[in-house]
Structures are given as C-alpha cells and as structure tokens.
Amino acid sequence: MTRPGKRFEIRSETPLALEQRYSAHNYDPLPVVLTRGKGAFLWDDADRRYIDMMSAYSAASHGHGHPRILAALEAQASQLAVPSRAYFNDKLGPFLAALCKRTGLDEALPMNTGAEAVETAIKAARRWGYYVKGIPHNKAEIIVADGNFHGRTTTIVGFSSEPDYRDGFGPFAPGFVSVPFGDLLAMKRAITPRTAAILIEPIQGEGGIIVPPQGYLAGLRQLCDEHRVLLILDEVQSGLGRAGDWFAFQHEGVMPDGIVLGKALGGGMLPVSAFVARREVMAVFTPGSHGSTFGGNPLAAAVGFEALRVIEEEGLVERSRMLGEHMFDRLRAIRNPALRAVRGRGLWAGVEIDPRQASARDVCLRMLDKGVLSKDTHGTVVRLAPPLVIRKYDLDIALDIFAEALNEAVPSGQPVAA
Ligand SMILES: *Cc1c(COP(=O)(O)O)cnc(C)c1O
16 A cells, blocks of 8 residues: 555556556556557657547547637637536537537536436436326336446446346346346337336447347337336437437437437536436426536536537538448448447447357557557457547558457458458
8 A cells, every 4th residue: 555645656657557457457457558649649758650440439539639619618718617517507408408409408417428428317206296297105116128228327327237247246227127138029028017218328339339129219119108108318428429410319200318428528627417308307407416526617518508409510420420421331341250349330340259269358468569559358358449530541540450469369360352
C-alpha cells in the first residue's frame, strides 16, 4: 500500500506501467498508449498513427476532437460549466428541445452516463406501472432480453446474462424477467398484468452486434399496445446515426414510449446521457424523485446540443448508411474459413470468428500491429465501428488490414478475396 500523501517519483515509470500498477484491473486493454486523436485517427506515444475502428464504443461517433464540438466545449467552459439544477440555465432548455424534436418524444431527463439514464428509465417504468397502469405496489416487472447490455450498476448487472458482469455482486434487485432476444412468442408469454415495460436494445451491441429478425420491433410495439406495456429502447450505442438511421427504431417505423441515449450524445468529449419519453411516462417524476448533480449542466448541454447539430448538418446519418453498405459489401466478400458471420447495420459491424480457427483478440492484436484499432467482444467477435466522419479511403485501408489480419490469424487460412 502507498502511504497517504507520500511523495513518489512517477517520471521514471512509463504511463503503461503506472496504469497497470495503480489502476484497478477491471479492463484488459490492448498494449498501446494513446496520446492524441483527430477525426478517425488516433496516435500513440511513439507518434504512430492508427485508424480508429472502435469509436470508443460509439462515444466518438463524431470523430476525435471535432472542431465544432471542441469550440462549443471551450466557449461554454469559460462561460459557465456546473451551476447545478437548483437553478435554470440558458443551455439546458434548447438542448432538451432539440432532443425531443429529433426523437419525436415529448420530454427528456438529462443524466451523464448511459447506465444512469437506464436507471432513470427503470424508475420511470416502475412509477408509471404503479401510478398509471395500477400494478400492485412493489410488484412491477420489466422484461429484458438475454444477452443484454445496459450498463454496470448493481440493478442493471442483476438482469445481465453474462456471468463475468454478475459474479459476486449480488444480491440483485428483483422485478426483472429475461427472455431470448428476437423471439416474439417468448416475449408474449412473459407478459403478465404486472408487466410495466419491455426494456431492450434494438440491436444488441456488447452482446455481439446482434440484429433481431425483421419485424421484431414492430411486433414488440404491437404486444405493448395490446397489453398496456411501455416499450423502452436502449439506444445508447445504436442511436445517433450508428446503425444508419438517427435511431435504430426508425428502421421498422415504430415509435417507442421512451428511449435511452448516451455515448455519442457527448460528441466524443463528455459523458452526456438522457432518458427521453412520452409526456405520460415522464410525468411520474416530481421534484425530489430523481436527479443528478452533474446531469443537465450547461457544459454538457452545450456539447450535446452541438453534437446533435453536427450529426444533422454534416449528414452523418447518411454517411453511416452509405459507407456502411460499402463496408458490409466488402466484409461479405471475404472468404476465410474462420469467418462465421457478419452482422450489423450502418457503420457498425460484428464479425463472428470461429474460436477453433482463430481468436478475435489475436485478430485485434494483429490489426493493432498494422495500425488499426478495434477490440473483440466476447472473445469471438471483432467489432468494426469507425467514427461516422471516416473517409471512404481510410475505411478501405482499415478493411484491407482486417482481412489481412484475419488471414494471418488462421494458420490454415486460404488467400482472402477482399
Ligand atoms: C454502453 C452502453 C450502456 C452504458 O453506458 P455507460 O455510459 O457505460 O454507463 C448502456 N446501454 C447500452 C446499449 C450501451 O451500449
């Protein structure tokens, strides 16, 4: 243990060694030390350039250091940053208005991280269940999907199906039921008079970029209408252009009762999240019933507002759709015995690798070596999700390198047709 306040010499050790020594080991990073970023590029401590095919799990969808968002951040930081919500501020209203107009929903509750906004959605669903639907007190149920990822609070990991996320963190909050993702019949069977909401990702991100069968979201909407259940979509990763639409729910033309946003809402600069919902749902919150010291601060609001404007004015949704189609054409043309499936939409692909042929982490390490940053999910899926501002030219280089890395990772690999 270090004695509190003891002076120590840190200059002689590398940042990597210090991080390994002093950080809790709740991550297993790839061995590269990043020092700066611009657009779709990142640089390491030896000034080596990488193409970012990760986008910080979609938090950097606008690219790194976007000039307009940076300008908004700097201007607001020197004006007013964190006055608390004990007062109104001049940036929150315009930001939330833009968010509601964009989503087609009525009211928004600003938070910071995705997990907090999911917690907000859970609270809203439960209160709505008791106050509006009339579910007996403390009996509300929320239905979620197997393989979900909604964040890391104890309540949220309590309904995860991933042992690593749960082990040793119980006891968990009751009131959640999990059914297979993409299975409408299982969902229908799980609904009871005590069901307040279905909480689901329209495309499962951390679960391996799993796209449900066409018609699933529309089917969920219909079930929710029939049984008076809220449809709450977690678009923290799928939203804001990532999946080739502003929001993934638009792909099937459904309207949810509430959505959860985060990651890209912070423009690659700050944690900014929100729960956005119909008025009837949001009306359950009264002063004192929920809050966050930093949520809705003017610095975050100014950055979030500019993040939305940049998506709109730079046509990032269209870019995601068009470049995404190109990316999927190229990925589907790869012939490699280890490639089991290519899934996703927009600029968001998960490539499933046969673990008997190659490890997804090994593929990512080889890509790193060749100047492309990605990260495996679940040890078997390589994620390809560049900033939406990436140039087609750089995307093509990254895809060439992915095909090359995959080829080299499979000892018995046949030549790749990319
Ligand atoms: C990342 C993520 C979250 C959690 O966001 P944090 O900001 O890490 O708390 C929630 N839901 C989904 C779908 C996510 O991908």
